[in-house]
Amino acid sequence: MAIPSKPNAPLLDGPIPGQNLTAELGSRPWQTPPQFTTVEEALDYYIPRLQADEVTEQLLDVLEMGVPVTTVANTMQLASVMEGKHSVDVGMLVLPVLIEMLMLIADTAGIEYETGLQKDRTKVRGSLVSKALNRLQSEDGMEEEQPLEMEEPQEETAEEMMPEITGGLMSRRA
Amino acid sequence: MMNNPAPLIYQNAMRAMQNAQETKQPVIERGGLLGPKKSMATKNTSALNQPANRVMEYMKAIQAKRQELKDNGNS
Numbered sequence: 001m002a003i004p005s006k007p008n009a010p011l012l013d014g015p016i017p018g019q020n021l022t023a024e025l026g027s028r029p030w031q032t033p034p035q036f037t038t039v040e041e042a043l044d045y046y047i048p049r050l051q052a053d054e055v056t057e058q059l060l061d062v063l064e065m066g067v068p069v070t071t072v073a074n075t076m077q078l079a080s081v082m083e084g085k086h087s088v089d090v091g092m093l094v095l096p097v098l099i100e101m102l103m104l105i106a107d108t109a110g111i112e113y114e115t116g117l118q119k120d121r122t123k124v125r126g127s128l129v130s131k132a133l134n135r136l137q138s139e140d141g142m143e144e145e146q147p148l149e150m151e152e153p154q155e156e157t158a159e160e161m162m163p164e165i166t167g168g169l170m171s172r173r174a
Numbered sequence: 175m176m177n178n179p180a181p182l183i184y185q186n187a188m189r190a191m192q193n194a195q196e197t198k199q200p201v202i203e204r205g206g207l208l209g210p211k212k213s214m215a216t217k218n219t220s221a222l223n224q225p226a227n228r229v230m231e232y233m234k235a236i237q238a239k240r241q242e243l244k245d246n247g248n249s
Contacts, residue, residue: 043232070181070184071178074178074179093229095179095183095184096187096188096233097236099180101236103240104243107240108243116180
C-alpha cells in the first residue's frame, strides 16, 4: 500500500469496502481457528524459535541496524496472526513477553539497541532536523521579503479627500 | 492511526505490574477449625487464572534475568 505524502491525504489504493469478502470465507489462514489458543501455547511456539542460532543472528543484525525492539516484536506477532498461529488477542497478550525476551537476547549478546518506547524518543531524527532547517530558511526568506510587501498605508489627507476638479466641458462645477 | 501498539501495551503492562505490587494485601489467617483459610473472593478469582496476570509473571521472570545479567556485567 502506498504511504500518503501528507497525513490527511486519502488512501487511494487502499482496500475497497467489501474486498475482504471477495475470497471464500475460511480460505485465509487468519479466518480459520487459531493453532494456539493460550498465551502459554503461543510462548512455547515463539521462545524455541527465538533461541535458534540462525534466528538469533538475524535478530541481532536487525536490532543493531537500529530497528526498535517493539517493531520487531509487533511484526513477529502480526505475521503469526496472518499465518493463523494464534488470534489477535493472544498476540496482544504475548507482545510484552516477546519484547522482554528480545531485550534479554540483545542484552545477552551485549549489543546496543533501541527499545522503541517513549523514553527513547529524545533522539532527534535527521529528517526532522532537515525539515526544521528548511522551514526556518523559508521563514527567514519571508521575513526578508516582508518589508517590501508590507507598505504602511498612507493616511488620506484632507487634500486627497477633496474632489478633483476636472477641466472638461461637461464636468460639474462647484 | 496506530501502527504499532507494542509500546503502549508494554507500558500498560509495566504500569499494571507496579500497581499490583503496591496493592498487595497481606493474607489474614482466621482462627477456628471451620474458618476458611482463604477468602472466597480471592479463591475464585485467582490472579493466575487471568492471562494478563500470567503475562506479568513471565515479564517479571525475564526482567529478573535481565537484571541479573546487568549485575553480573557490572561486577
